[in-house]
Amino acid sequence: MKNIAISENHLYKKVYAKGSKTVCKHIVVYVLTDYHASRLQRENPLKKRINRVGLTVSTRLGKAVVRSRVRRILRAAYQKLETERNIKKGKLIVITARDSAVNAKSTDIYTDLLFAAKRLSLFDDAFPKKTTESARNARTENENG
RNA sequence: CCGACCGUGCCGAACAAUCGCGCGAUAUGUUGCCGAAAGGUAUUAUCGUGAGGAAAGUCCGGGCUUCACAGGGCAGGAUAACGGAUAACGUCCGCCGGAGGCGACUCCCGGGAAAGUGCAACAGAAAUAAACCGCCGCUUUAUGCGGUAAGGAUGGAAAGGCGAGGUAAGAGCUCACCGACAGACAGGUAACUGCCUGUGCCAUGUAAACCCUAUCCGAAGCAACACCCCGCAGAUUUUGGUCUGCCCGGCCGAGCGAAAGCUCUAUGCGCGGUGGCAAUAAGGGGCAACCCCUUAUGAGCUGUUUGGUAACAAACAGCAAAGAUAGAUGAUUGUUCUCGACAGAACCCGGCUUACAGGACGAUCGGUUUU
């Protein structure tokens, strides 16, 4: 399944200003509940709730080749997270690359994302083992698309 | 063999497994969506295909598009030996001149300073104009007058260079050689070269200062440009339309729920914030070509032959395939080697410039050794 990316600047501004933030080794993750999730769900042909994801890679990290490589790695890591774990849907997620992300592998980013998801309580209902302890911290939700 | 030098229609790690992305084709599309239906479409599956030599810088030239445009001139800009190539160019090829190298070869913003104007600090007697010292002559013997550019000193630049004659001392004043300029002849399409004759040679540099000469140039750029859609409320009204308003994770309100919370709300408020996603929302075209055939188009690509020293041209044959739109080429694991540089298409071409690990091929030069 494909994601609709965040394309508008005001959404990024909103997420930076109002969203909750977690800083990891290679990335910074901002999360905000999507107000338009239900509308998007109606428009979506499959009638699924989805997350809108924005990736931010600044010019500071390098030239175009380096930046597009980082973007691909971030995308791959997020995709892995979404397929392997059960993630809350209907959120605005912005992932910003830090300097060290240039030399990171997608598995490193994946561990970072797991950490961030735990901190931001993104996991949907109890997943087999690991997430049980995180479920203690997070408030359980029963919300299906 | 060693050391150089030049060039390229050259290459720019490879393989396997699992997962994943864009585009195209085919199938699927009953169960999702639109539709009265026909049908279309989401989806899914299979197959094919998917960054560069510089994709970069945006420095030139063109195509394409819109706007402007009777014609001419001025202003402004670009180029600069000569001949060719090209759609065009500031590019390329050949050649001339100059500079460098033993050589292969490399480098040169290489028109005009005798059309005119400007500038040339400091130093120096003097900077386009000459007498400070010196040398020589004369006399009224002194801060005198005249001659003189050979010597000194300054400078980036000081009146072609050097030798001999000549002279009071000197001076192209005279002569030889070299240089410069002009003319004739020969060669070359030409720049120019060679050779002969003549002219004592009225004059520095700077045109990447203004300028002059010759040639060329309308402007803006795919966020160009055209096409579809173009809402709701209020006011006005000739019913075509026109004008105004539309922001917000603030508050208030409504619905669901046991609660946490979730959902809805332009047309309520105006305490507060803000001048915002282009008031809002949403597209497809421009946009990417060689196939079954036909026609047309594209400065298209590859190969062969012919012509040309070459750039290149002509003829013939062959050729599916990057085309995104917050932006596709990837991720993980393993193996191998030479251990991987610079670097990511964004309307499309021709160049230039800049960056770059390593390798391949071809031509040439110098040295050494052997035959």
Place this chain on the structure above:
RNA sequence: UGCGGCAUCGCCAAGCGGUAAGGCAACGGACUCUGACUCCGUCAUUACCUAGGUUCGAAUCCUAGUGCCGCAG
């Protein structure tokens, strides 16, 4: 992506090819019981983004690069 502009001392800045003004700040001194204001001096040999070139001579002219900024229905 396309188009355009700028770079001078710690900051703001002027600059007709001839040896880089000025102001603020800083430092030292004077004035004052002390501080501020004011006055004097220093900030001077590397303050002209970098590298080549033209020129006798370049902050200025030319070429290439670097960094920063702006604009686009």
